[in-house]
Amino acid sequence: MEAKGFMLTCAPPLPPPPSTFTRRGIHHHHHHHHHHHHLALNLTLMKPKLSCRTVLRKSKAKEEEELQYLEGLPEKFHDDEWQAAQREKTKELQRLREEEDEEENKKIEEYREIGMRLKDYPDEEVREARKLVSSFIRAGEEVEEKIEEAAERGELTELVLMVVWNRLDLARRDDEKDAIRSLDLLYRRIETEILKREATGAMRLLNDLLNLHDGFDDEGWLKQCRKQMVDTFPREDPFSLLVPSGFDINTHQGPFRPPPEDSDDLLLRIDFVREVDALLQEVRAEQEEAETAEGFDAESIASRLKQHEKQRTINQIEALLNLAASLKW
Structure with missing residues (x-):
């Protein structure tokens, strides 16, 4: 049986070299073949073409590799299994390809929508x-x-x-x-x-202050904002009252220093506080009305992120309002 297996793998139908016999320890009735095998093999070796021994060695190594791979189970059993596995693989690849196509089509559709x-x-x-x-x-x-x-x-x-x-x-x-x-x-x-x-001066300042935020350091940001407010608002004396809105600085006598000549660019702390407060009321109302999207599709997630981003900005504006309202020189 052993000999037959090897004969199939060797180009001229020759029995295996003696070495396979000696290694496997053969029965005596094989002995009379022995010499004949040897002769036939030597004849083949004399031909200047690929020796059978090499072919045998190669096919032997390959077979061992396959045996390792197949873990010693009979080959044809494996072939069926292997073929089934290959079919599964092909099916899986087909499915993946279809998924990719679907993904691609969805993308093209979205690009078209964006282009529209x-x-x-x-x-x-x-x-x-x-x-x-x-x-x-x-x-x-x-x-x-x-x-x-x-x-x-x-x-x-x-x-x-x-x-x-x-x-x-x-x-x-x-x-x-x-x-x-x-x-x-x-x-x-x-x-x-x-x-x-x-925008008005107050809104421009608000925007500049919000843009100073690096997204991480709240404390450092507020320090920067405080400095910029102190540089921007005309200085107030500590005993000046918080002046009512609509208050005309030019007719006012008292603790306020009169503004410098280019009073067009002048932004009073009070006006800033008033405008920012009004803005806050407005955005808060909008934010409360906004429906929170529940789903996990891209659109809902995006809208939740937007809401989240908005809420963060609202919190920052509140912080700036408090800072301006309590600003001391």
């Missing part, structure tokens, strides 16, 4: 906005300047914000962490610049 947001704007304007956004992205360190210049030229529009938002959305869908971070920052900078141009 700009369809109401004239093509030329969209092109210009895209060019502007690309120039911001390439600007590197000078991005602040570029944004301010664009604002002065009146080029910062809702559409520019939309273009950045779209790019941000795409980066999120592709989970490109660096792109997400820089686009998010770009979005906030542009939005801030737009708001700044429309």
